[in-house]
Amino acid sequence: MDRELHDTPQSPPASPARELIVDVKGVDRWFGDVQALTNLDIEVPKGNITVLLGPNGAGKTTAIRMITGALSPDVGTSRVFGMDPATPDGEEVRSRCGVVSAKPSLYDRLSGWDNLRYAAELYGIGRGKNADARIEEAAATFGIDAALDHQVGGYSTGMKTRLALSRSILHDPDLLLLDEPTSGLDPESALAVLDLIRQMTGQGRTVLMCTHLLLEAEGLADEIVVMQHGTSLISGRPGDLSTRYWPQPVVRMAAENGSALDVLASSDGVVSYERDGDNATLEVASVDLVPDLIATAVGAGARITSTVPFVPSLEDLYFAVRRDHGSSGGDIPPPGGSSGRPVREALAATGA
16 A cells, blocks of 8 residues: 655644644554554644544544654654654653553552552652652642552542542653543543643643543633544634634524514625524624614514524534535635535534
């Protein structure tokens, strides 16, 4: 099977002022005849939380393994802290990374203390009071300090995750690589872990996190990379990407006599108008026009029952991206109004 070099990645270059901790460009990775990564691009800016979004099998874990140097790319480049992790520089790269896998390996027959003491020695922290102080601080950060004397085999799934997170920051890493960090946790524990991850960036660390759970990435991700079949479909800040897909404000309006809303189709500032029964969807030039539009509809005899702005969530964005990629079979076209796609079609892609 031919494995050809790709053209230069189509994503725009990063701003010179933006320091990238991870810079992956045009990467292919094969396992025999199976291609796990295809022309993958990932940029992780310093001090941010970047989230890899995608279904199971999208290649997120393979990407993390490549970033740590556990795997090397067959095509393309991977740079972490400006170094290639698959070369002898990988030892320095890994010393600056903290990794939590989806199923962290812990020693069940040892106590939490002994697990962390062993990790401290592997990280070069050594033994003694200094190492114990680092262990206590890391365990307290993730709320597992009270259970360190207990055997890990008796820990719950949430406690094991907290212990693994504590282990990952023992050596004060610059980059945290988290693969499904809330897998198997109850909602309260998952929320607590996500809050602690946000605190990590407040302390100057950079986070790259994999998840297929959109709700946990909502409000947490500074940057997202949507992956599918081992490739990156789109990347950037959620707000910027939402603007690409919904460049104009969208308003949903309902009335007891929906046909009376049709007067809005020709109103000033209405970019597009569609009605389904008593419910109308309007794309408007500005939300400031909404009171005037309501007045116009009421003046035409509409008995309005609701007016709701459509605020796209990360889930909306994710499914709009996936849908567009599937329908185009290739590169994502200019989305939203700029592509001429009807507003209802755009909303249908998100279930809105």
